Amino acid sequence: MEKVADVSLSSSGVQAAKSLREIISGNSIAVFFAWAACAVILLLTTLILWMSFSRGLPFESGFSPDNYAEVFGSEHFWTVVLNTVGVGLGTVAISIFFGVPLAWLLNRTDIPMRSLFITMLAVTVIMPGLVKAMGWIMLLSPQVGLLNRLVMGIFRLREAPFDINSLWGISFIQGLMLTPSMFFLISGPMRSLDSALEEAAEVVGANRLKIIVWITSPMLWPAILGGIIYIFMTAIAMFEVAGLLGGLSENRILATEIFLAVQPFEGSSEIKYGVAGVYGLLIMAPSLFALFFYFQSLKQAHRYAVITGKGYKPKDFPLGSLRYPAILFVLFYLALAVFLPFAVLLWASLLPSLRMPSVEALSLVSFKWYSEIHYLLGGFDVMRNTLLLVVGSSALVLFFSFMISWVVVRTKLRTRRLVDTISMLPHAIPGIGFAFALLIAGIMTAKWFPWVPFYNTVWIIIAGNVLNRLSYATRITNAALIQVQQELEDAALICGARKWVSMLRVMMPLIRPSLVFAGLWTALLVFREVSMALLLIGPKNKVLATQLWILWRQGDLSQASALSIVLILITGLLILVVQRATGKIGEPRSLPQLGGGG
């Protein structure tokens, strides 16, 4: 008889494979691309650091501390820092003011139309921050603001009561924008809080207010703290609102200073890359610090592990007659965040120039701007660029996050934790920091390798967006891949499929719903992203979002309004597609994607 198998093992570990060569042989594609993405992240981060010590481009000038001297010695320095902190705290305050009560009302009470409201909160992303800011300027600017003029008319005031062009204004708008993030960050913990813990307090005679103050709030503290840190980080790195409201020269914050240093079209003359590098680091430092605390607070969360896997249903708090004020509160937020700015934009888009609603104004209403939409959109090139940007970014984000997650979740490579951490870095480094580093990289490329089509092309904006979105997308793909049982992949290998065949034919189809979800959300957020794009555009790579900014800066409020409405409609369409394709909007899962409100 012939031997079919002969096995002799002296010792074999529980661990799958031991040497790097063995593991890589099966996963080389994933390892290669994951590390390529990580290398770019690290290189660009290093570049920011390098630039802060360099007066010119890298390799062309030596290291010097002059940039730091210039920044710290500047008369504006402390103003800028204080303004930035102020805007961060103000944004946090507004988002807590709205977000926490909303989360409680919509998750733990018997408020009517609950799921409708949750969906509406989720789709407030329909209105990009830039557009929201434009709407609010038209409502509350001291010169043209419709609300200001209304109040002045009623109370016969000489001066406008509100000034949106202030730190308060920036905080207010950013706070409105980030409220949904706060809401979704604490909704999960709030929903899964075991109501038995509240009932226990009720039994020993505590009244409702006391229960909320002493039981519910402390248990939610880790989630709220995590939310605060996250909102603060996002707020201080946000550029577009402050850029629009301060006209870049008032209300200076770190994000606008970076922009001013490298795009000095507003007055100042000299391009100061090194100075921008220092500002970039200044934004990054607290973010990295905050990210650390964010992880800590998540780690601590187990101490409050009242969130059991048991199938209990949290008991809804009966609102009784308080339910009308509660609905009003939800509507109040939605009005401020969406309805009012949308209404004023729509109104402005139908008029030759902004004016108060009146019989006379009504007679001027026309669709003139919409009939010129092709001109407003900036022509065919802008459309093509935008399409390439959206499709290219989503595809690349999906590809790289799949590869990174593969290494992190499905290999036993020792460096996988490092890959995971590096892929989280873009979460801490503001988009505008990456955009700055890419700008430098782009200039260097154009200088030394002019034949590489990168600088002043859509690809440089795509690169920025891909890096910026990678953290969020890898969270989704990580979660999805963890859920796929190892044996499903093993079975494909045993059937004689190579690793990449099993990825393509088995693993990818299995997690397709998550990939679709991640891809569409990426498309949506890339479409409305403007901060990075503004830093990276030149004459040849304009996209829709920057086109809107340019129109507004040129002073064409009505034209900009018309374009905003078109932008909102396209975003709305995208959201509809997401909803249709995945049915996931409004689930707490969509939280990290929504979090990228900036």
Add this chain to the structure above:
Amino acid sequence: MSEGAVPAVQGISFDIDEGVFLTLLGPSGCGKTTTLRCVAGLETPDSGEIYIGNEPVFLDGKGILVPPFRRGVGMVFQSYAIWPHMTVFENVAFPLVHGGFKAPKAQVKERVRKALELVGLAAQENRPAPFLSGGQQQRVSLARALVYEPKLLLLDEPLSNLDAKLREEMRLELRELVKRLKISTLYVTHDQEEALVLSDQIAVMSEGHILQKGSPREIYLDPRHPFVANFVGNANFIEGFVEPGKNGHPDFVVGTALGQMSCRLSSEIAKGERVSLVFRPEDVVIHTTAQSSRVNTFPGIIERLIFLGNRIYCEIRSGAFLLHGETNARTEIQQGANVFVEIPADYVRVLRAQ
């Protein structure tokens, strides 16, 4: 070995002859699944050699490591690993279409149908895999492993997720199928009955070692290790010292807590050595009256009786020793009764004490 991991396998060696069904039997954590996965190529041993056919697939000395997709083995997983996004047909056709066993399109259909017929699922071709019951998924998994006619079939506790009745059916069906196809099989299970029913050969494993390898009959009737005796079936253990035979008995005698017991000693065991005597409950003969002339007969009291339907299980106290025995279900016997237990010398195995 890295990061202080405990080796799951600590030196084992076996081979599988053509058409032989070999089972690795052992409790969970004994290293049997690790061994199977090493053969499949899903895990890599630290050292050793694995040949499939005449090809080396792992030789640590020469740095040979053949990846799983080139080993050409078939495998059925504990969880079946049926791909939920494909139909039954697509699952079974996968090795022929996307895998390493590419076949012309015309043949694929024919071969998949044949494989599905083998497992009795011919009518289910176009059903999406998630709509199948556990037993049906099991069959699809088997068909997928057989469709490319592998040299070696690996089965990783394939029946453990089925309910008891279905498990018994599938056991017989699997045995039938494997015998008919004459396919060499390596089977992993912790279920001793399964191992006895299915196998040509059983290797009993514990803590990374193979303790004994042999036919089901040898493993059950002639256990060479107390663990084997206890893991495969039930056993009584009693310790003692070997003494020279007396009273004209040809055999040696072992002094135990029960008293002196006659038994057959293998030549390796010398006088004076400490030994373990092993005998099975079903070999114990229970007499209700005194049996003066018999050897290895001891008085006792029935401490507990459990009626099992086809037999009665008894715990009998004799001195300090509690003895497990079995008797025919129709035996009239009462708890607390005085009995005499006879342990036939031929059925007592003498093992060197551990």
